[in-house]
Amino acid sequence: MKISLLQQMYKDVLAGIPLAKESHHYTSFLNLCIEQSPERDESCNRMHLSSVNSGISSHQNPGISDAVVPIADDASNNFANTNSSLCPREVMLLQLTLIKMMVAKVQSQETEFSTRQKYCDIFVLLVKETQIDSKLICLLSSSDQLLSHMASKSLASLVYFQLKEENTLNVTWLTFSLKILSEFPTNTQVAECLWTLTAIIRDTLKDKDLPKAGVLKKLLAPLDAVLEGFYNSILCHHFDSLHYTxxxxxxxxxxxxFIDLLEALLVSRVELELPLRCQRVLFLKVSYVLNVISSSVHYLFKKLFIMLLKKCVLYKSREDSVSGSPFLQKPYLYEDMLALSNGVLQGVNLTWLNQIPLSEKASYFGGSEPHPEDNTHGGVDQTLLRALSLVVLKALEFKFLNSTTEAEVKGEFQSSMSQLLTFWRGHLTSSSCSHPVVHNCEWLSLIFIEQDDDxxxxxxxxxxxxxxxxxxRHDAVDGISLExxxxxNFFTHANGYNPHCVFLFFLKNIAFDSTVLLDFLISSETCFLEYLVRYLKLLxxxxHHFVNICNHFDTKHDIFQAISSDKSPHQGKQNCMTDVSLQNTCCEPGPQVLSLASSRNYLAFTTEQGDNEVAESNQSNSLLCTDSTFLPGSLQSLVNYDSSEDSESESVGEECLANTEQMPLSYEAKIREAVSSCRDDKQNTLKSEVLPLKQKGSNTSSVLASAVSSDNIIPLRVMLYKSTACLEELQIAISRLQRRNLFPYNPSALLKLLSHVEKISKNMNPQ
Incomplete structure (x- = not known):
């Protein structure tokens, strides 16, 4: 065989030129020339490449076979200008590249039917006459990493081709996979087998025209039992070994x-009505993963497993949105999420979080080490901190929402939240917090403010x-006493999940900028719409509870000393607290208190705060992060909330987020322009009832400051006015965009809720 003919075939396939000669002619070009040692035929661990061209020079440098010669599509011109012969390794790399390219051409709709048919005939001959699949399997164990990698990609393409075009599973590959996986850990060379299986699953999921359910079941069903056994084997290793450091x-x-394979299996389960055991094992046996994370394995493995757990806890909402079916109609998913939640919470209550060291190295472009001249020191790994926190919170959510009595989970919730709050305090104490955290409800904003979707x-x-x-709580008794x-109320604040408090701290952190909220609403990257609808219904x-909390932001007393009263009668009750430190944290004073002791102090506060808000407002768009866990689709409609009661059986997300799409950039630009014009005149648009002390042409802070007399200090409702003004500005912006047909979905129900809140605010604050 002449190398020039193989190079010409490469150029023809790359350009899409029909192959004129018969299929056997081209099959001989792609036949891998591998000679196996007789004593190692089974494992193919020893092999050498036979000469594929008699014209190869005898003085060829033997060391060239160890060089990495990348084969890429843009290298065809180099082959055309090459007169010398290639070494056997380079020829084989070219053959493997051709196999991968031809499979891709077969899958492409742009390839002519006759050309696709020709390629299919060549593949059939390669499998039947040259046993190309067996030779590719032998190459997987090659010490040459490039050859092994290219063989894995080519084998995956070939198995996928047979599944799609012939509706058959390659028996040679299946036998090899079953043997390798079942022999672990005796046979440790399993990575190549896992690569191939992962690539086949991903190729199947990417194919829009393929009946994925049938193909995945045909692929995974024979491997189901052995994959679960492999899960048990690989995750029960002694990870203190130096092999994993x-x-x-x-x-x-x-x-x-294996982590890559688990992620592919997680994504693939949405395609099957009843997932296989290998697709569920991560949920059902999550304790194995938790043990690995808390072991002494390298930090990279901890991070990969934690990010995988994050995808698992976010998987429920993703699957519901994709399939459109209610969660309760999928008992297998209910069982899986319950097992995952129980496993995570059990680990948390056993101080699992405290066993996870978060790296203090900052990430740098091109590496993980800082430049010698760089004096900056990175804090904790914020990405991992958020991921761990979200895993625990979503586990608590699922466990709580699937319980029938408050007592059933109250103790576990209190214990888990105590562990999580301690975890947050321990890792953010030395970070760049601008002020000490004196109230537990503020932690959520501090932890997640840089990642809006999380x-x-x-x-x-x-x-x-x-x-x-x-x-x-209301279902358990006929009436709730004041005590x-x-x-x-004290319990919700102590455990950091009072919804009004959480929302107000967030508004404070974004300087009450309504355009930030609008950005979240028009973005398809967050679940903010579902959150806001539920919160406005609660509001x-x-x-009255919301107003009470707003007043405590403004009071001259200790901030959140007690939400219900200045002196909580329950501070001495240990059943309201998880530990002494949590109680002290919730009750100690801090620098966030708005001091109204004198007019001079108050004027200083309002002036400085106004300057800070302008600076924060100018940077509000920087809060929007691009990393997302799920892109829901185009919002079509919202439920009519006036006719529906607040119940947990109601699924707002299914109604609102079922068919959301990402908007074109040009469309978002129009929205930004309209919002900008709305911001310019919003001071003239807001009604005076919302801000009773606001005057035309005056800024809120200066008016509030001028209204304060040095002889008559009153606790003005600064937080209440700012928060309600922010919501009203949001309502005005949405209405304006709706009139211009620029809002991406029908916001009528959302506007109705915002309008209702506005009316309540005006009734509570009449002129």
Whole structure:
């Protein structure tokens, strides 16, 4: 065989030129020339490449076979200008590249039917006459990493081709996979097998025209039992071994490959009506993963597993939105999420979080080490801190929402939240916090403020827990006494999940900028719409509690000393607190208190605060992060909330987020322009009833300051006015965009809720 003919075939396939000669002619070009040692035929661990061109020079440097020669599509011109022969390794790399390219051409709709048929005939001959699949399997164990990688990609393409075009599973590959996986840990070379299986699953999921359910079941069903056994084997290793302290060892390579496979299996389960055991094992046996995370494995493995757990806890909402079916109609998913939640919470209550060291190294472009001249020191790994926190909060949400009595989970919730709050305090004490945290409800904003999609998932989880527990509390007794109400309020603040407090701290952190809220609403990257709808419904029913909390932001007394009264009668009751430190944290004073002791102090506060808000407002868009866990689709409609009661069986997300799409950039630009014009004249648009002290042409802070007399100091409702003004500005902006047909979905129900809150605010604050 002449190398020039193989190079010409490469150019023809790359350009899409039909192959004129018969299929056998081209099959001989792609036949891998591998000679196996007789004593190692089974494992193919020893092999050498036979000469594929008699014209190869005898003085060819033998060391060239160890060089990495990348084969890429843009290298065809180099082949055309090459007169010398290639070494056997380079020829084989070219053959493997051709196999991968031809499979891709077969899958492409742009390839002519006759050309696709020709390629299919060549593949059939390759499998039947040259046993190309067996040769590719032998190459998987090659010490040449490039050859092994290219063989894995080519084998995956070939198996996928047979599944799609012939509706058959390659028996040779299946036998090899079953043997390798079942022999672990005796046979440790499993990474290549895992790569191939992962690539086949991903290729199947990417194909829009393929009946994925049938193909995945045909692929995974024969491997189901052995994959579960492999899960047990690889995760029950002694990870204190030196093999796992470096990400470059063979054991580390196996573990990373398995994590990739678990992620592919997680994504694939949405396609099957009844997932296989191998797709559920991560949920059902999550304790194995928790043990690995808390072991002495390399930090990379901890991070990969934690990010995988984050995808698992966010998987429920993703699957519901994709399939459109109610969660309760999927008993297998209910069982899986319950097992995952129980496992995570059990680990948390056993101080699992305290066993996870978060790296203090900052990430730098091109590496993880700082430049020698760089004096900056990175804090904790914020990405991992948020992921761990979200895993715990979503586990608590699922456990709480699937409980029938408050007592059933109250103790576990209190214990888990105590562990989480301690975890937050321990890792953010030395970070760049601008002030000491004196109230537990502020932690949510501090932890998640830089990642909006995670923040609203966490806020929604705590809101749903609050709504469910409040409902169970009212169902348990006919009437709630004042003392019980005070105990309940104190408990929600002590555990950092009072919804009004959480929302107000967030508004404070964004300088009450309504455009930030609008950005979240028009973005398809967060669940903010679902959160806001649920919170506004709560606000409508619980306005007095909201006002009470706003007043405590403004009071001259210790901030949140007690939400129900200045002196809580329950501070001495240990059943309201998880530990002494939590009680002290919730009750100690801090620098956030608005001091109204003198007019001079108050004027200084308002002036400085106004300057800070302008600076924060100019940077509000920087809060919007691009990393997302799920892109829901185009919002079509909202439920009519006036005709529906607040109940946990109501699924706002399904109604609102079922068909959301990402808007074109040009459309978002129009929205930004309209919002900008809205912001310019919003001072003239807001009604005076919302801000009784506001005057035309005056800024809120200066008016409030001028209204204060040095002889008559009153606790002005600064927080109440600012928060309600922010919501009203949001309402005005949405209405204006709706009139211009620029809002991406029908916001009528959302506007109705905002309008209702506005009316309550005006009735409470008449002129």
């Amino acid at each position: 470096s990400p470059y060892s063979e054991a580390a390579n196996n573990l990373i490959s 923040m609203w998932e966490a806020a929604k989880a705590l809101l749903l827990i609050y709504l469910k527990s409040d409902r169970l 019980e109400a005070e105990t309940w 409508r029913e619980d306005w």
